[in-house]
Amino acid sequence: MNVIPSPPPDARTGLREAIRRIPLENISSLARDGFGDPSIIPLWFGEGDRPAPAFIGEAMVRAVAAGHVFYTHQNGIPELRAALSDYQTSLGARAIGPERITVTTSGMNAMAMAVQMIAQAGDNIIVIDPVWPNLGGAARVVGAQARSVRMDLGEGGWTLDLGKLEAAIDGRTRAIFFASPGNPTGAMLPMATQIAVLDLCRARGLWLIADEVYNRLVFGLDHGPTILDYAQDEDRLMVMNSFSKSWAMTGWRLGWMVHPPSLGPTVAMMTQYQTSGVATFIQHAGVAAIRDGEPFVASMRAYCEEGVTIVCDALEQFGRVRMGPRPKAGMYAFFEVEGMPDSRMACLDILKQTRVGLAPGVFFGAGSEGFLRLCACRAPEVLREAMGRLKGMLS
Numbered sequence: 300m301n302v303i304p305s306p307p308p309d310a311r312t313g314l315r316e317a318i319r320r321i322p323l324e325n326i327s328s329l330a331r332d333g334f335g336d337p338s339i340i341p342l343w344f345g346e347g348d349r350p351a352p353a354f355i356g357e358a359m360v361r362a363v364a365a366g367h368v369f370y371t372h373q374n375g376i377p378e379l380r381a382a383l384s385d386y387q388t389s390l391g392a393r394a395i396g397p398e399r400i401t402v403t404t405s406g407m408n409a410m411a412m413a414v415q416m417i418a419q420a421g422d423n424i425i426v427i428d429p430v431w432p433n434l435g436g437a438a439r440v441v442g443a444q445a446r447s448v449r450m451d452l453g454e455g456g457w458t459l460d461l462g463k464l465e466a467a468i469d470g471r472t473r474a475i476f477f478a479s480p481g482n483p484t485g486a487m488l489p490m491a492t493q494i495a496v497l498d499l500c501r502a503r504g505l506w507l508i509a510d511e512v513y514n515r516l517v518f519g520l521d522h523g524p525t526i527l528d529y530a531q532d533e534d535r536l537m538v539m540n541s542f543s544k545s546w547a548m549t550g551w552r553l554g555w556m557v558h559p560p561s562l563g564p565t566v567a568m569m570t571q572y573q574t575s576g577v578a579t580f581i582q583h584a585g586v587a588a589i590r591d592g593e594p595f596v597a598s599m600r601a602y603c604e605e606g607v608t609i610v611c612d613a614l615e616q617f618g619r620v621r622m623g624p625r626p627k628a629g630m631y632a633f634f635e636v637e638g639m640p641d642s643r644m645a646c647l648d649i650l651k652q653t654r655v656g657l658a659p660g661v662f663f664g665a666g667s668e669g670f671l672r673l674c675a676c677r678a679p680e681v682l683r684e685a686m687g688r689l690k691g692m693l694s
């Protein structure tokens with residue numbers, strides 16, 4: 300007689316240990332219960348309230364009608380790689396050929412592939428924080444450690460101590476990651492510092508993963524500087540980018556990576572085994588965004604700057620708030636509140652009492668416990684309402 304095997308009591312025991320160790324809590328899980336609740340002003344995510352401009356959606360619909368609905372090139376459709384090559388070249392001093400560009404299913408997917416290509420269990424990647432936590436998460440998924448090197452907040456803003464960075468490197472370090480402009484700080488690493496990090500990577504045989512997702516949202520400038528200007532083609536450098544912020548396309552899941560030319564076939568292989576590429580019609584929409592999106596990008600920059608100004612004007616009046624110099628870029632305010640040392644608890648309390656959703660600072664690096672992040676990419680009247688609601692608790 301056959302004995303029917305009984306199922307294990309909990310299927311999770313079959314998961315890889317590295318996966319079981321990753322905390323399930325993140326900004327999304329905190330916000331989950333509040334999705335779509337009209338009583339909440341949701342300033343917890345890194346996205347605004349404006350959809351991508353209509354011409355981008357129209358380009359997607361036209362692409363579907365034209366039959367662009369089949370499998371395509373793993374590095375991205377040639378039209379979009381060419382458009383991104385022109386675009387990247389126009390932002391810097393060096394030509395970036397299409398062979399250096401792979402279209403990805405968002406900036407997040409670019410980061411996941413970058414990490415998988417260079418790190419394995421037992422390795423570590425140095426994450427310069429406070430920073431959006433997902434590169435660290437991608438490292439943990441492969442069993443690698445995300446090793447925090449925290450920037451210091453002084454009178455002049457956030458600065459990186461290169462000695463501290465160098466001291467964090469050991470024999471299992473594979474890469475250094477920074478985002479400039481940064482999320483949540485809105486700070487920019489001076490180019491001299493970025494070059495010093497690149498030099499350190501060269502000297503120690505490490506990869507540099509640079510995130511330039513907010514590079515078009517630098518207040519008062521068309522764009523920020525890029526480390527690509529100071530690197531050779533075959534430097535161990537990958538630069539992450541995304542349509543999410545500057546073109547307001549968070550839900551479209553479209554991004555790209557600039558990599559050394561020799562890496563093209565490897566990134567195509569990685570894409571094959573991850574997503575097998577971005578939906579073809581979304582890539583056609585991306586071409587329209589790059590070719591015709593400049594006025595929209597400029598309007599996003601102005602919108603974010605106005606939002607950050609409204610929020611900082613208010614926060615600076617709140618007696619219990621401590622904040623560094625105003626952000627130079629991005630869409631966030633990052634601040635501490637006296638008497639609120641536990642940022643998760645603070646966010647829950649603030650949500651309960653004011654119906655304003657904020658993100659806990661501890662998610663952006665353990666050293667940022669006690670900070671809160673507010674996304675200011677919202678209509679001015681919504682932000683004024685939010686700051687009015689917060690005043691009682693934060694003053």
Ligand SMILES: Cc1ncc(COP(=O)(O)O)c(C=O)c1O
Binds near residue numbers: 510
């Ligand atoms: C610094 C930074 N990099 C990358 C991303 C990824 O964006 P996406 O995955 O939507 O392209 C974000 C999103 O918040 C971010 O803040």
